[in-house]
Amino acid sequence: MDFDGLFNEQLDVLKDEGNYRIFAELERRCGAFPRARSHDDDAPDEVTVWCSNDYLGMGQNTEVRAAMKRVIDECGAGAGGTRNISGTNHHHKVLEAELADLHGKESALLFTSGYVSNWAALSTLGARLPDAVILSDELNHASMIEGMRHARCQKVIWKHNDPEDLDRKLTALPSNATKIVAFESVYSMDGDICPMQEIVEVAEKHGAMTYLDEVHAVGLYGPRGGGISEREGLADRITLIEGTLGKAYGVVGGYITGSEALCDFVRSFASGFIFTTALPPAVAAGATTSIRHLKASSAERKRQREQVAKLRAALDREGIPHLPNPSHIIPVMIKDPVKCRQIADILMQDYGIYVQPINYPTVPKGTERLRFTPGPLHTDGDIDRLVTALKTLWKQCAIAHQVA
Numbered sequence: 001m002d003f004d005g006l007f008n009e010q011l012d013v014l015k016d017e018g019n020y021r022i023f024a025e026l027e028r029r030c031g032a033f034p035r036a037r038s039h040d041d042d043a044p045d046e047v048t049v050w051c052s053n054d055y056l057g058m059g060q061n062t063e064v065r066a067a068m069k070r071v072i073d074e075c076g077a078g079a080g081g082t083r084n085i086s087g088t089n090h091h092h093k094v095l096e097a098e099l100a101d102l103h104g105k106e107s108a109l110l111f112t113s114g115y116v117s118n119w120a121a122l123s124t125l126g127a128r129l130p131d132a133v134i135l136s137d138e139l140n141h142a143s144m145i146e147g148m149r150h151a152r153c154q155k156v157i158w159k160h161n162d163p164e165d166l167d168r169k170l171t172a173l174p175s176n177a178t179k180i181v182a183f184e185s186v187y188s189m190d191g192d193i194c195p196m197q198e199i200v201e202v203a204e205k206h207g208a209m210t211y212l213d214e215v216h217a218v219g220l221y222g223p224r225g226g227g228i229s230e231r232e233g234l235a236d237r238i239t240l241i242e243g244t245l246g247k248a249y250g251v252v253g254g255y256i257t258g259s260e261a262l263c264d265f266v267r268s269f270a271s272g273f274i275f276t277t278a279l280p281p282a283v284a285a286g287a288t289t290s291i292r293h294l295k296a297s298s299a300e301r302k303r304q305r306e307q308v309a310k311l312r313a314a315l316d317r318e319g320i321p322h323l324p325n326p327s328h329i330i331p332v333m334i335k336d337p338v339k340c341r342q343i344a345d346i347l348m349q350d351y352g353i354y355v356q357p358i359n360y361p362t363v364p365k366g367t368e369r370l371r372f373t374p375g376p377l378h379t380d381g382d383i384d385r386l387v388t389a390l391k392t393l394w395k396q397c398a399i400a401h402q403v404a
Helices: 003-017 062-075 083-087 090-103 114-128 142-151 163-171 196-205 260-269 281-296 299-318 337-351 380-396
Strands: 026-028 035-038 046-049 107-111 132-137 154-158 178-184 209-213 240-244 254-258 330-333 369-372
Touching: 026 046, 046 380, 062 281, 090 107, 090 240, 090 254, 090 281, 107 114, 107 260, 114 132, 114 142, 114 178, 114 209, 114 240, 114 254, 114 260, 132 142, 132 163, 142 178, 154 163, 163 178, 163 196, 178 196, 196 209, 254 260, 299 330, 299 380, 337 369, 337 380
Parallel strands: 132 154, 132 178, 178 209, 209 240
Antiparallel strands: 026 035, 035 046, 107 254, 240 254, 330 369
């Protein structure tokens, strides 16, 4: 059988639809972020990155880098095993204590990524709690959906950010159900923020557990970077808060926080925790340093908010459509996969501006977009150059100047 032929058939469909992904080969320049060296033949040698999830540039922070270098020299490169078999390092425990404190919880548990923490925690809770039913916001991330799929328990989808629909769905469940309400604080593609207090109140009314994904909010919101739940004063009312170390904190890894019993339960039963090699100690040390820095410093968050506001205002002046939302994520709507790819390519090749086109299946067909994430290290000049380039391309590609 021609297996490569079968593979290429489906790849060709992606290409014909304009949904085939092409990765930019970049080399981040330490100390120069958001500048990066490009290794693509048809792009300038240096480009400005506009779509990084290193939202605050903490991957470049001198304290974070120094901590990682020091711990590599102290502990070596890797953890040496799973957490169960020789891989639990002192730096893991220090980081877990720091994360528990960040969210005001008794305990925390580290994972190798935010994807794995969602997959492992939700699948374990749904599979092992009696008569479990997971009620999922319809726009939850793929990692949460994957966790629910592996849980093999009953799933109920509720309308996006709609507490009234959640209330109806909870009311319809049998009294013996163990109810788990799973939702996000900041949704990464549209940049909208959930009505958290209303969701929590509905869950409490029905005796449901609340599972909150804060990956696009930790480090960025709240007086110490604890996310939307900290900003709104709701962290103590949420059963489990999940987050990442790979976005605002600038390194890699995921985690959950909650009661000591909850974290021990997941630690003891989640295959995604038990059977994978632990994070390198140097990564844990870098994450701890980053979290401590952002607990004490609001300068990065303040500067980011300023640059987000400047870019939004500049786009508005030129009539370039972007989804209005209260977060740091600016989706500029193209609504055509071929044009989305085309604009991204021209921005990279002619202007040295890198933004990744967001097409199906990440977003529904007809909602293709460029997703910009201004950070504290983007200058006013960077913003001016970006908006000038977009203004030119909007005319060339004949894209409407409004959001439908």
